[in-house]
Amino acid sequence: MGWSTREVAELAGTTLRTVRHYHEMGLLDEPERLPNGYKAYRTEHLVRVLQIRRLTRLGFPLATIATMEGGESEHLEETLDVVDAELTATIQKLKEARKEIAKLRRQPVPTDLPFDISAAATRARLSHADRSLFAVISHVIDGDDTQHWQALLQDYEPDDATDEFDTLAPDADEETRERIAQRISPQMRALLEKHPRSPHTAEHAAAGQQAATDAVIKAMLDLYNPAQLDVFVRIWKATGLI
Incomplete structure (x- = not known):
């Protein structure tokens, strides 16, 4: 039996x-x-x-x-090579995960972003909406370009204008929108000039550019009111992004 x-x-x-x-x-x-x-x-x-x-x-x-x-x-040799390469990649990911866990033990920060970006975002006093947008952008544009996003945030200086933007009413008038955009634009332009994205990053992002753009747009529509979105457009025009 x-x-x-x-x-x-x-x-x-x-x-x-x-x-x-x-x-x-x-x-x-x-x-x-x-x-x-x-x-x-x-x-x-x-x-x-x-x-x-x-x-x-x-x-x-x-x-x-x-x-x-x-x-x-x-094709055992080829199979072993493939499996070994996958195991090597997995081991590397686990090592990186352990490093991030160690960093979180030393300095607890929100886990919505990779540790180094999250720490910089916390120091920059980003609003909840800005952090959420950053989480989407840093992932869908290029999830491996941590240093670029970290550098941008480390040099970002929140001020009265950014605070006013965070509390901007949906029906804010034209003059208020333009004033806020003009005050924020110089810092945005300086940051982009100081920390341009590398050609490799741009090429990597190009393959899935449409899907990434769609994801960012949807996130922005969820996170910001009409007046804030209008200010974004004004800033992008002033900095040459559009």
Whole structure:
């Protein structure tokens, strides 16, 4: 008599759902059924489950294991190279995560942004709306360009004009909008000139530029009122962004 699905799962240190998933993916042959309809797994099935488990622990994707006849691959060396490269990337990400956790222990800051950007945004006293917009921009434009965004925020100096912008009423008059835009524009222009985005960053962003632009526009429509959006447009025109 063989093992039941539950028994073979327990012996292999996995779950019923996992064993069933292996069947669904064609990784594990279906065992014979007993007269009462229950499955009867044999040693070959247990060995196969143990093999799949070992390969997954090594980092092999299930889709790759499915192409390995009897657990072997005609292109084993290439497969190992791919898996090893993926593991190296994962290890690097985990190292970076641990570094950020250590920084958060030393200096707790909001986790809406990567640590270095969040710390700079906190020092810059960004409003909730500005932080939220920065979170979207720094991710969809180029999530790896942390130093650029950090540098911008480190040199940003909030003042009465930015405070007035944060509390600007939706129906603010033309004169007020223009006055705020004219006061904020010089600092924005200076920041952009001092910290231009690198050509590599611009090229990287170009591939998904439309989707990124759409995401930023949607975020701004959610975060700012009509008068504030109008001030943004005026600042962009003054700084040559549009």
